[in-house]
Amino acid sequence: ASTLGPKATDSLWRQAIIRKNDSINAIVHVASEDASEALANGPLQKVAIAVKDNICTKSMPTTCSSAMLKDFRSPYDATVVRLLKEAGADLVGKTNLDEFGMGSLNTYSIHGPVVNPFQLPNEDSSWESREQRSAGGSSGGSAAAVAADMCYAALGTDTGGSIRLPASYCGVTGFKPSYGLISRYGVVSFADSLDCVGVIAKTTKRVRAVAEVIMVPDARDPTSASHALRSNASSHSPRLSATRLDGLRVGVPAEYFPSELATSVITPTRRVLSAFQSLGATIVSVSLPSTPYALSAYYVIACAEASSNLARYDGVEYGLNVTVQRTRSGDTAMRSYAATRTQGFGPEVRKRILLGTYALRADAFDNYFQQALRVRQLVRDDFNKTFRSPDVRFMVSPPAPAADQHGVDIIVHPTAIQPAPLIDDNTKQGLDAYVQDVLTVPASLAGLPALSIRSESSIRDSHEWPIGVTIVGQWGSDDMVLRVGEMVD
Numbered sequence: 381a382s383t384l385g386p387k388a389t390d391s392l393w394r395q396a397i398i399r400k401n402d403s404i405n406a407i408v409h410v411a412s413e414d415a416s417e418a419l420a421n422g423p424l425q426k427v428a429i430a431v432k433d434n435i436c437t438k439s440m441p442t443t444c445s446s447a448m449l450k451d452f453r454s455p456y457d458a459t460v461v462r463l464l465k466e467a468g469a470d471l472v473g474k475t476n477l478d479e480f481g482m483g484s485l486n487t488y489s490i491h492g493p494v495v496n497p498f499q500l501p502n503e504d505s506s507w508e509s510r511e512q513r514s515a516g517g518s519s520g521g522s523a524a525a526v527a528a529d530m531c532y533a534a535l536g537t538d539t540g541g542s543i544r545l546p547a548s549y550c551g552v553t554g555f556k557p558s559y560g561l562i563s564r565y566g567v568v569s570f571a572d573s574l575d576c577v578g579v580i581a582k583t584t585k586r587v588r589a590v591a592e593v594i595m596v597p598d599a600r601d602p603t604s605a606s607h608a609l610r611s612n613a614s615s616h617s618p619r620l621s622a623t624r625l626d627g628l629r630v631g632v633p634a635e636y637f638p639s640e641l642a643t644s645v646i647t648p649t650r651r652v653l654s655a656f657q658s659l660g661a662t663i664v665s666v667s668l669p670s671t672p673y674a675l676s677a678y679y680v681i682a683c684a685e686a687s688s689n690l691a692r693y694d695g696v697e698y699g700l701n702v703t704v705q706r707t708r709s710g711d712t713a714m715r716s717y718a719a720t721r722t723q724g725f726g727p728e729v730r731k732r733i734l735l736g737t738y739a740l741r742a743d744a745f746d747n748y749f750q751q752a753l754r755v756r757q758l759v760r761d762d763f764n765k766t767f768r769s770p771d772v773r774f775m776v777s778p779p780a781p782a783a784d785q786h787g788v789d790i791i792v793h794p795t796a797i798q799p800a801p802l803i804d805d806n807t808k809q810g811l812d813a814y815v816q817d818v819l820t821v822p823a824s825l826a827g828l829p830a831l832s833i834r835s836e837s838s839i840r841d842s843h844e845w846p847i848g849v850t851i852v853g854q855w856g857s858d859d860m861v862l863r864v865g866e867m868v869d
């Protein structure tokens with residue numbers, strides 16, 4: 381543990397966090413020192429970890445950046461929080477997010493926006509005095525806290541890109557594991573079939589140190605993958621040597637370079653590919669033809685699931701309790717639900733509940749929800765045709781003994797279509813904000829592991845804001861994806 385970086389040992393260190401946080405707004409609740417319940421002697425002993433504020437913690441509030449839960453305190457810890465504590469980690473605070481995880485810029489939050497703390501090398505003026513850029517969302521607080529050295533690592537959640545996008549904008553490493561490898565017990569649901577907990581840190585090595593502690597089966601999460609499925613998947617992933625990538629086949633999909641892509645993203649992506657090549661990997665071009673439809677399918681599915689999940693915030697079972705005057709008409713309950721939801725949810729959340737409810741209506745179901753599920757299957761099929769190894773979750777019989785020599789082991793693509801946008805850029809609203817997710821949603825729909833690393837060249841060559849490059853693997857090949865990342869970041 382001594383090599384694991386900053387440690388939260390004294391109050392001076394905590395004061396430093398609070399001071400930095402004044403201008404970054406990454407942490408919405410700093411844990412008090414005496415609240416630390418970490419156990420000694422674990423693999424993460426005294427390692428400072430921040431937790432996204434949609435993950436339940438007994439000792440700190442869990443607001444989801446929503447007025448609806450502004451006074452909520454969970455009576456229990458999420459499984460991931462319990463595992464971190466058992467490993468000795470020091471939970472330093474809860475991080476800012478877009479309300480309930482809905483957003484790409486971390487601007488939809490009752491706590492206010494997160495300011496991207498990335499510092500250009502040799503930059504004279506500090507980031508406090510220059511134009512404010514978005515830290516990305518929805519795990520913007522987690523990425524910014526890591527980038528500003530307020531913690532060693534942070535937990536985030538990723539439904540359609542919420543770990544990878546902020547990692548890319550803030551110049552850090554973000555890992556969304558295969559769906560089902562990290563428990564969601566105690567994680568506030570946004571869209572259950574897509575939600576994943578993941579880790580953000582400055583390097584893949586650090587990400588791995590934390591991920592290994594929490595990537596375990598959990599009987600409390602019915603979607604958690606069993607030991608047997610995990611080991612079956614890893615027996616199909618390629619074996620890599622400790623220092624080289626010989627034999628690794630890397631696919632570059634043409635569809636991940638859409639017209640919206642900023643040209644400044646291309647060279648940094650190429651640099652990462654050259655690094656793989658110089659380590660012995662073979663680069664091939666591949667095609668994932670359903671990619672252009674993934675974004676619309678994602679927003680239909682995510683909104684539909686959200687509309688169902690968020691129905692629990694009615695002010696009775698959960699959430700803000702708004703009292704309304706009784707009237708003779710006897711509709712007090714309905715008016716109280718309406719008042720709770722109007723005052724408790726921000727505009728983006730309300731919009732998504734309405735869109736999702738619409739997509740699930742009997743007369744729209746076939747054209748929207750069913751159609752989105754069909755696209756989701758096409759996206760999965762694309763990946764399965766491209767990867768050399770099978771998706772063991774859906775494998776009926778063992779694959780043919782001769783592995784498909786034309787398949788690839790990983791897919792590499794730019795994480796985001798551009799570097800961090802300005803916070804007050806009013807053009808990045810509505811559909812323009814949704815376009816930020818165009819490259820991250822396919823791996824979410826297919827439930828695949830995806831690791832975004834910072835391309836060093838983006839900073840060295842162009843003195844630009846950081847650019848992230850993503851490595852995607854077949855379901856369950858998380859260990860291999862992390863090993864590949866470790867060799868280049």
Ligand code: GLN
Nearest residue numbers: 481482483539540541542
């Ligand atoms: N930006 C996407 C959305 O708003 C993804 C969010 C997420 O992954 N939580 O839905």
